[in-house]
Amino acid sequence: MKTSRCLLFLILLGFAFSLRASDTVYVRETQIPILIERQDNVLFYLRLDAKESKILNEVVLDLSKSINVSDIQAIKLYYGGTEALQDRDKKRFAPVEYISSHRPGNTLAAIPSYSIKCAEVSQPSGKVILKSDYQLFPGVNFFWISLQMKPGTSLQTKIESSLQSIKIDDKTAVCQFVSSINIIHRMGVGVRHAGDDNSASFRIPGLVTTNKGTLLGVYDVRYNSSVDLQEYVDIGLSRSTDGGKTWEKMRLPLSFGEFGGLPAAQNGVGDPSILVDTKTNTVWIVAAWTHGMGNQRAWWSSHPGMDLNHTAQLVMVKSTDDGKTWSKPMNITEQVKDPSWYFLLQGPGRGITMSDGTLVFPTQFIDSTRIPNAGIMYSKDRGKTWKMHNLARTNTTEAQVVEVEPGVLMLNMRDNRGGSRAVAITKDLGKTWKEHPSSRKALQEPVCMASIIHVSAKDNILNRDILLFSNPNTTKGRNHITIKASLDRGLTWLPEHQLLLDEAEGWGYTCLTMVDKETIGILYESSVAHMTFQSVKLADIIK
Numbered sequence: 448m449k450t451s452r453c454l455l456f457l458i459l460l461g462f463a464f465s466l467r468a469s470d471t472v473y474v475r476e477t478q479i480p481i482l483i484e485r486q487d488n489v490l491f492y493l494r495l496d497a498k499e500s501k502i503l504n505e506v507v508l509d510l511s512k513s514i515n516v517s518d519i520q521a522i523k524l525y526y527g528g529t530e531a532l533q534d535r536d537k538k539r540f541a542p543v544e545y546i547s548s549h550r551p552g553n554t555l556a557a558i559p560s561y562s563i564k565c566a567e568v569s570q571p572s573g574k575v576i577l578k579s580d581y582q583l584f585p586g587v588n589f590f591w592i593s594l595q596m597k598p599g600t601s602l603q604t605k606i607e608s609s610l611q612s613i614k615i616d617d618k619t620a621v622c623q624f625v626s627s628i629n630i631i632h633r634m635g636v637g638v639r640h641a642g643d644d645n646s647a648s649f650r651i652p653g654l655v656t657t658n659k660g661t662l663l664g665v666y667d668v669r670y671n672s673s674v675d676l677q678e679y680v681d682i683g684l685s686r687s688t689d690g691g692k693t694w695e696k697m698r699l700p701l702s703f704g705e706f707g708g709l710p711a712a713q714n715g716v717g718d719p720s721i722l723v724d725t726k727t728n729t730v731w732i733v734a735a736w737t738h739g740m741g742n743q744r745a746w747w748s749s750h751p752g753m754d755l756n757h758t759a760q761l762v763m764v765k766s767t768d769d770g771k772t773w774s775k776p777m778n779i780t781e782q783v784k785d786p787s788w789y790f791l792l793q794g795p796g797r798g799i800t801m802s803d804g805t806l807v808f809p810t811q812f813i814d815s816t817r818i819p820n821a822g823i824m825y826s827k828d829r830g831k832t833w834k835m836h837n838l839a840r841t842n843t844t845e846a847q848v849v850e851v852e853p854g855v856l857m858l859n860m861r862d863n864r865g866g867s868r869a870v871a872i873t874k875d876l877g878k879t880w881k882e883h884p885s886s887r888k889a890l891q892e893p894v895c896m897a898s899i900i901h902v903s904a905k906d907n908i909l910n911r912d913i914l915l916f917s918n919p920n921t922t923k924g925r926n927h928i929t930i931k932a933s934l935d936r937g938l939t940w941l942p943e944h945q946l947l948l949d950e951a952e953g954w955g956y957t958c959l960t961m962v963d964k965e966t967i968g969i970l971y972e973s974s975v976a977h978m979t980f981q982s983v984k985l986a987d988i989i990k
Contacts, residue, residue, distance in 0.1 A: 551642025
């Protein structure tokens, strides 16, 4: 009796194995923004080394846990070819970038020469069966699954996709998942794509919400390439009156063109910072204007002095009609620059209005010893005049400022020492500074720009004081763009109050604002578009 049971077990086990494909499929689910305007967004990568397998028959997905699954236009299965023999040990999930964020004309859909569409299901419901019967290459095979949303999809739509099964040679394949589980795919809008308005790239985001609820996003319009000043660069602005769902045609608040007989590429203006005077709703933009530097990098080509032929100029514009039109440039270099400094420029990102009405922008300057230092500049007279005091910490650059309590400013700084953010406090507008307990400890960084905003209890649905921070949450590369919240004025940033938005590599600059009392807006350099906007509910970060 015992022998017959063992025999039956072996027979059943053999039958079970006969129903399974012999080669394993490795599956990686992405955690990147799903751009509503894109025809293709990478949802899953599949890697199969076909030693014995011949045909990939189908892939089955379950979308039933999604919020607003009816917003999905289509799910597609693409074949991405094979791997070079010498690269097979790298265990990659794609031989190339199937959709480019940097190639003009290739940012919205799968590049045809890199992928072959095998299957498509339009307007899917809960269960999706992608039938392909695609013949496999004898070796490594790459597939990927694409998600396309309907025009007008809500920014709050969330897609949860579970890969249920894959059939190869009419047998259920063994799947090995190498990514996190329970990933929520969040919507985004590519505010600026490579090639828009004949510009090669867009960089350096700043974002504010006006008193009227209008979102104003600023950035560098880098026409010829993605390189820093000095180049052909203008300050662009995008305006949204519906919470970031749609954006008006780009404006150019700052553009010097062929000034002083020099070409436009030797009059670039960039690295903007934007501020809303909450007492008057006047909006200010400050930026660095470079003239006569021979198209070399301004970081090294700006020199001591005050005139525009030797040193970068600090210029401002303002809008009194909610960002629709902008004043002529105002040069404030003489007000705030020390003649011995090599280079003075702003944050970039955004500035603030203090509770007493003082306007504050973060700054950075390269001093007479060629060491960079972060600080602030401020105006007590609604922007007519500006002053600067002392540096907050040496060997720091791009910074952002918040008022953590009336009269107390916190400066959060990019630190050239690497590893984590530097943080300092001032109670006298920068005359004196004190290192914050969290400095060089609490917020890791890969030496990159970051964003921080203070949201008072009266201005959010949770009725508590909150600091919100965003940056690439890593010390290597510029990936894993994350929003974090602190409930104790920046002393701690707990893991349970963090949200990953984009795991993939990008340029990594971010800027935060509150869209309304329950919604955070972020404009950032993502892996899928040069300027990506997403909105996130506070309750999704602070549980």
